[in-house]
Amino acid sequence: MTTYSPSQENYRELAHLLARFTSLTQIKTIFYDFTGILLKDDFVYINHSAIEDNLAQLTFSDYAVFPVSRNIQMWGAILCESVNVSKKRLFLSRSYLENLMTQIFDEDTLGKVSVWEPLTSDQVGQINNLHALFHPTGDTDPLQAVLAPNAVIAGHTIDNDEAFRSISLAIDYIQKNIQRPISLNEVAQRAYLSPSYLSRLFKKYLHVNFIEYVNNQKIALAQEKLSLTLTPINQISNQIGFTQTSYFTKIFKKKTGITPSEFRQRNHTIQKIYTIPRELNWDTNDSVIDVTKNYFKSHHITYHTDSEEGATYVNSIGELNDAKGNRGWIYTVDGQQPTQSADEIATHDKSVIQWVYTDYSN
Template identity: 40%
Template sequence: MPISTPVTIDYTGLSDSIQLFSKISQIRTSFYDFSDTLLKDGHVYHGISEVEHNLILKDSAITLLFPVIAADNIIGFVICDATGVSQERAHLAKTYIESISNDTLGKLLHTHIKILNPLSAHSVSQMRKFALLFKPTLNRIDQQPATNRTHPLTIKKTSSIDDILAYVQSNIRNPISLESVSQNVFLSPSYLSRIFKRYLHVNFIDYVNYQRVAIACKYLMLTNNKVSVISRQVGCAQNSYFSKVFKRATGMSPLAYRRSHAAVQKVLTIPRDLTWNDQDTIFDISRRYFKQLDCDFSMQTTNGYPYVNQIGPLTDSGSRGWLYTVNCHQPTQPSSNIVSANNAVIQWIYTSRVS
């Protein structure tokens, strides 16, 4: 089944390199991928109508189709006008195109690009025959919801995000930098930063800082540890830096936060992961999270607004109840009215003084 690379990729570098190759070699070369993107004559065309208008294939006997492989899947074809091209020149073209594809597209996708030998005219004919024979089946596949067709490169990227999140959560009590994480998950710092923002909608450094502050909030509420000790427990060697980050997130100094939350008895933390959707509400995310833990999570309605009255064994008892924070701030609206966009962490707090 065809699989496509995301249309958000910047193809400029590959397009320029292919155009230069065409001029030097006198082998007119184009690149097509299954996201309906065509690179031809220094231009990048997106969409089936633009591709159809600009892609003119000659007879298969004088057209070389080189399958393009990424993450063990065919993502498209390099198309060469083979008029007057010897086998030796065709092989050199394949080698050169593979090299420039890895220097451009491969680096963007963080994967190795492989160019296969060109398909023969007979192979192209057999592919056409296959498509005609299985057209009803292919139509049914194509009509499946788009959510069922996930590009393997996307799977690889989301797997990388999972690795990043796991590393951060495991090492949040130690010094963490973009460089240290990138080394441990085998990604470049710039690529890590880019895909992290794309998939989680939060800057990497902001995400790490909010996780640190959330843990610090919990320690301030539930322990008597000194601020200097808590600072080290969340990976901050300098108290001044910790206090600065903490105040920026919560609007309070660590000691002021401790005083205002002296009645807290339980804190439950939900760090952002790939299951969060920007349109999910805090209530949606929390209900899903606690359901996965097989933990009771129920709500009641007061004055037309739902509020959470039970998490686990702890229930609203009049003088005690649950409140929540998002990025270490307590919103004034119900959890069903706040969406998760750009947020990094949720905390549910059980206290005897509900505001």
């Protein structure tokens, strides 16, 4: 009998039913297909980086491993968290999970699916020993990480490196193409990720969703053009990738509190702007002044800071300083001017900082 591979719909249905099983029994459950597919939390993961990242987040202190076969071949493994779960419940879980799978996977086309009795800790240990024989250098793969006996799955540094490389590609692509329309699907393709996974990476590492990050970069660029050029607003809208000026105006007002024309009228005295887009080297605990200093140093821009009543401020950047009259440097974050000093604003969920040389009276 010729057997075929499960369809995407099969995997989606199985992921949904496993999530329902977890909800009903309070036994956290995942399925790993040895072809490189992970079912977890009602999602189907096929990207290797996404699988590693999700396995790294598992917090099973103890679990049962149920091997799964199709016909006479090993197919994958089901993991059930077994803390405070009796042997009887595990036995019933095995039966339930096998019945669940046989409902989804048609035996005539996919072969007979069987869920085996859970492996003992000794058996899992022997699998790890066998793995070590073939990977003496200590290299790991997703399956070996899953089968680590009675341990929280780690590999945090490796997984983060992989995720950081992917999101770095995404950020670099956004910054190079910020002057045209940018979609999540487009950037995900360039970063070799699924759109949903890239979206989750933005929330995890930048603490802002994808569209907010892109729009913050676009609005910062628009503020530069509105302040330093006489380009008509409809042309600026087109130059930064908005197909409709009305939509650009709506987003601009949402971010800044005023319309583009009002912004231009209020900020006609601006002489210079330094824009600092969010990068992955921003530390979680960095303040605006921390990020600013790092940026100026890395770009060889001279600056000087001072403090007054415990607050730090920038009084010169390049050749421009606030020593004369009422002109000087102010800063904005995501299009807004905070009332606190630059060392009091955390940047962990911010997308862009701008330093603006203008007339204080405005």
